[in-house]
Amino acid sequence: MMYSAKVMEHFANPHNVGEMPDANGVGEVGNQKCGDIMKMYIKVENNVITDVKFLTFGCGAAIATSSMATDLIKGQPLSEALKLTNKAVVEALDGLPAVKLHCSVLAEQAIKAAIADYYRRQGIDPTPIVGEIEDCEACHCH
Numbered sequence: 001m002m003y004s005a006k007v008m009e010h011f012a013n014p015h016n017v018g019e020m021p022d023a024n025g026v027g028e029v030g031n032q033k034c035g036d037i038m039k040m041y042i043k044v045e046n047n048v049i050t051d052v053k054f055l056t057f058g059c060g061a062a063i064a065t066s067s068m069a070t071d072l073i074k075g076q077p078l079s080e081a082l083k084l085t086n087k088a089v090v091e092a093l094d095g096l097p098a099v100k101l102h103c104s105v106l107a108e109q110a111i112k113a114a115i116a117d118y119y120r121r122q123g124i125d126p127t128p129i130v131g132e133i134e135d136c137e138a139c140h141c142h
C-alpha cells in the first residue's frame with residue numbers, strides 16, 4: 001500500500017492531538033467497519049473555531065486525515081468548517097489508497113458531531129444546520 005509523503009508526514013507528526021478541557025463542542029463517532037473511534041474537541045468564539053483537538057483509536061490514515069482536517073478548520077467560521085468534505089481532506093493529503101478512504105470519513109463526521117454538540121449547548125437544534133451525522137454502516141464510502 002502506497003501512502004503519499006504528506007500522509008506519512010501527518011501520521012508521523014500529527015497536528016492538534018490531545019484533549020481540550022474547556023472545549024464548547026465535543027463529538028465522538030465510531031467507524032463500524034473497523035471499530036475505530038474518533039473524538040473531536042472544538043472551541044468556538046463568535047462563530048469561529050479558534051481551537052481544535054482530536055483523539056483517536058484509529059489507524060494511520062485516520063490519524064493523518066484528522067491532523068489535516070483539524071489544520072483546515074482551525075480559524076475558520078463554523079459555516080466553512082461544515083463545508084469541509086473528506087474528499088477535500090484526502091486531496092489536501094495528495095490522496096489515500098482506495099481501501100483507506102473510509103478512514104477519512106471519521107474525521108469529517110467527528111467535526112460535524114462536535115459542531116452539532118456546540119449548537120445543542122447553545123440551545124439551537126443542530127439538525128437543520130449540520131444535517132444528519134452519517135452512521136458508517138449506512139455510508140457509501142466503502
Ligand code: FES
Binds near residue numbers: 034036061100106
Ligand atoms: Fe479504522 Fe482506518 S481502519 S479508521
